[in-house]
Amino acid sequence: MRRALALAARGLGATSPNPVVGCVILDAAGSLAGEGWHRAAGGPHAEIHALADAGDAARGGTALVTLEPCNHTGRTGPCAQALIDAGIARVVYAVADPNPTARGGATTLAAAGIDTEAGLLAEEAEAVNAAWLTAVRRSRPFVRWKYAATLDGRVAAADGTSRWITGEAARADVHRLRAEADAVVVGSGTARADDPHLAARGLPGAVQPLRVVVDTEARAVRPGARVLDGAAPTLIAVAADAPAGRTAPLERHAEVARLPRADGGRGGLDLPALLAALYGRGVRSVLLEGGPTLAGAFTAAGYVDEITAYLAPALLGGGPHALADAGITTITQALRLRVDAVVPLGPDLRITAVPLPKET
Numbered sequence: 264m265r266r267a268l269a270l271a272a273r274g275l276g277a278t279s280p281n282p283v284v285g286c287v288i289l290d291a292a293g294s295l296a297g298e299g300w301h302r303a304a305g306g307p308h309a310e311i312h313a314l315a316d317a318g319d320a321a322r323g324g325t326a327l328v329t330l331e332p333c334n335h336t337g338r339t340g341p342c343a344q345a346l347i348d349a350g351i352a353r354v355v356y357a358v359a360d361p362n363p364t365a366r367g368g369a370t371t372l373a374a375a376g377i378d379t380e381a382g383l384l385a386e387e388a389e390a391v392n393a394a395w396l397t398a399v400r401r402s403r404p405f406v407r408w409k410y411a412a413t414l415d416g417r418v419a420a421a422d423g424t425s426r427w428i429t430g431e432a433a434r435a436d437v438h439r440l441r442a443e444a445d446a447v448v449v450g451s452g453t454a455r456a457d458d459p460h461l462a463a464r465g466l467p468g469a470v471q472p473l474r475v476v477v478d479t480e481a482r483a484v485r486p487g488a489r490v491l492d493g494a495a496p497t498l499i500a501v502a503a504d505a506p507a508g509r510t511a512p513l514e515r516h517a518e519v520a521r522l523p524r525a526d527g528g529r530g531g532l533d534l535p536a537l538l539a540a541l542y543g544r545g546v547r548s549v550l551l552e553g554g555p556t557l558a559g560a561f562t563a564a565g566y567v568d569e570i571t572a573y574l575a576p577a578l579l580g581g582g583p584h585a586l587a588d589a590g591i592t593t594i595t596q597a598l599r600l601r602v603d604a605v606v607p608l609g610p611d612l613r614i615t616a617v618p619l620p621k622e623t
Contacts, residue, residue, distance in 0.1 A: 264327045264357060264384045270300040270309070271329045271391050275443040277303050277470045279547040282395040284330045286313035291323035291352070304545075308333065310342040314349050322350035329388045331360040331381070332368035343368035346377070353378040357388030361399050394445075394548035397568055403538045406566050408551040408558055409440060411573040412585045418555065421581035423456060432609035433573040435465060437552075440571065442469035444550035446498075446541055449476055450557035451483035458488055461552070462495040471495035473546060477557060479524070479531045481509035484517075491516035498544075500537055534564050555587035562598065563590035570600065572614045 270285030278301050286309035288297040297320070299312020307315075310332055314321055326332075332342040332354065346354060354377055360366040372379045389396060394405035411429045412418050419425035427434065441447050442463035449459055454476050461474040474490045474497040476483065481501040484490065490497050497517035501510060502524050510519045520540050525533045541549065551561055561567050572585070591597060600616040607613075 264329070264355065265387075266298065267309075267327050267329050268357075268384065268387055268391050270298060271388075274301050274303075276445065276472070276548075279395070279445045280304060280398075280545040282330055282392050284309040284328065284392075286310045286326060286328045288313045288317040288321050288351075289325040289327070290317070290320040293325070296320035296324055305338045308339060308342050311339070311345055314345060317349075323352050324350075325353040325355065326351050327383070328354065328356045330358050330392065331356045331366060332372065333360065333365040334367035334371050335365050337365075341368070341371075343371040346372065347375045351377060353380070355380045355383050357381075357383055357385050358392065358396070361396065393569070398542070398547040402542065403535075403566075404445070404541050404546050404549045405568050406538075406549045406551055406561060407440070407444070407569045407571055408561065408567045409437065409571045409573075410552075410558065410585045411437075411575065413575050413577045413579050415578050415580065416584050417579040417582040418585050419456075419582045420579050423582075425457070428577065429573045429575045429611045430609040433575075433611040433613065436608055436613060437573070438463045438465055440550050441472055442466050444472045444548045445546040446473040446475050446548070447550045447552055448557075450553040451476070451478045451480070452554045452556055453552070454478060454483040454488070454490070456554075459552070460489040460492070460494070472550070473498055473541075473544070475500060475541070475549075477532055477537065477553070479505070481505040481513075484513060486512050486516075500532055500540070502532060531560065534560060534566060538566065555583050555585060558585065559587035559589040562586065563588070567618060570614075570616045570618075572616070573608070574612045574614060576610055 267285035267287045271283045274283040281304045284301045286299050290296040297313045297317025299309050301309045334341050334343050354372050369379050397405035447461045463469045474495050477500050478484050479502045484499055499517050500520045503521045522536045523533045524530055599619045601619055602616045604615040
């Protein structure tokens, strides 16, 4: 199953709106016979790749799968039936499929006389597929907020300069996160200050994420901006009432989405509408790279599912903090986190944490 999880991770960033899935086939004697993973939406599922790899050796064997085999016909056939037809005698899967359209594979397998077991390495499998599982359960994309800061929490110096706070290893790791995400999101402040490119670089064969700029007033992204260069698809999200004259020059190079404003039409873009628009485009995972203001808005709305912080051993003493107003006014309202990993990257640290449920 650990091998199946490693195989599943190879599909990160390439399978949405489908999950990442890995499968290992053992023959009747318990030896490795085949393996596979879901490589792209619309293509064969992990079980089909693994069965093809195993051939006749699958008969009487065991299939270990990171997600309950699907039980429906979409762009491909049901994997549960494929396992039955291949003569598999036992199926062990890590996580039950929460998708009402596809679940039920375990019942079909058991009805066919196949020994079926659930829950092996379920926690690890949940982590590998966190983005897709969150999207299915909450009907919105999974949001990972990424930022780079000094030890005193500054994301830029007092004069606005921020290149580079972290070293090369940390910056390369950010490109890995981009490649694993379906969309990378920044706000107008970041677009104006940094003219970011937002594509995944240095990773041959990577599926490029959708580059999204939240530009409410349609003033931050100008013709010639790096996000309009064609290296990856780009979406500019503007307010429904933004003047057409400002968006027309951008529409030759990017998609422009007009969305409602928050606060009864008086504020920035409505975040539920933004996430719904992305979800409707098949986006299941978002890498939020925006500055303090956008991060604060997502945090206040409860839309941050995971945080990846790159901390550099440096002090600035002035300049903007990583997080602006998030609706927290007293210590008892602090958003507490569970730290899942601390990893050195060159001179820097990468800290991965998830928000804890607020006490009631």
